[in-house]
Amino acid sequence: MNVVLTGLDTAAWSLGALACLLAAAWLQRCRLRFGTARAALVLALGTTGLWALTGAASGIDTPVESLAESLRNLAWIFALYRLFEVDGRHALVKPVRPLLAALAAWQGSTAPLQALVDGWEAMLDPDAPDLHALAEARAALGQGLAEQAGQAEMAESAGAALRGWSLVVTGAQQDLPPLSMPRELRALAVLHGLARRRGGQMPLLDGPLALAAAMRIGMIGR
Helix, strand or coil: EEEECCCCHHHHHHHHHHHHHHHHHHHHHCCCCCCCHHHHHHHHHHHHHHHHHHHHHHCCCCCCHHHHHHHHHHHHHHHHHHHHHCCCCCHHHHHHHHHHHHHCCCCCCCCCHHHHHHHHHHHHHCCCCCCHHHHHHHHHHHHHHHHHCHHHHHHHHHHHHHHHHHHHHHHCCCCCCCCCCCHHHHHHHHHHHHHHHCCCCCCCCCCCHHHHHHHHHHHHHC
């Protein structure tokens, strides 16, 4: 549903856009800051400013605003990666490069991805880590993956698969009910099935029998 901004909302979005563009211009002049990540940060701030201008002009959830939002998200993912490169932490990102590529190809609502970020923030709270908040965030991601795969009718099951897997690997739960998934969502079925098989013990892939179980689930879905 398209939402046209008016009055103070339009002014707020416009001021936010101006702030981002000014920050981008300032950072462009500070050539000694952030090393090789400076250009990527300038790009991220610039696309954020353009996204805010687009929202102020055309409203929220319009095709143009959604495209600008996707470009903004990609720019910030690239900027974060370049920041990791500055101090050598980019080597830690190497195992998840396929995930970053998948995020770049994400279509539709980014709400599941935002929920996952919120879930990790709750999980990493030093005072009160929230295992269930992370599990619910992963469930939201599972539902989003089902929609991405054209299996919207399996969204609840996909969410249950990642919720159960998360609760088991974080030690919040041991027993899981059986679950079956269509071919497009077999990867989620594998995670859920291995977590159910191990009953709270780690690692999930503990030997040849676990590998055989993963292959079986991948082929038949349960």
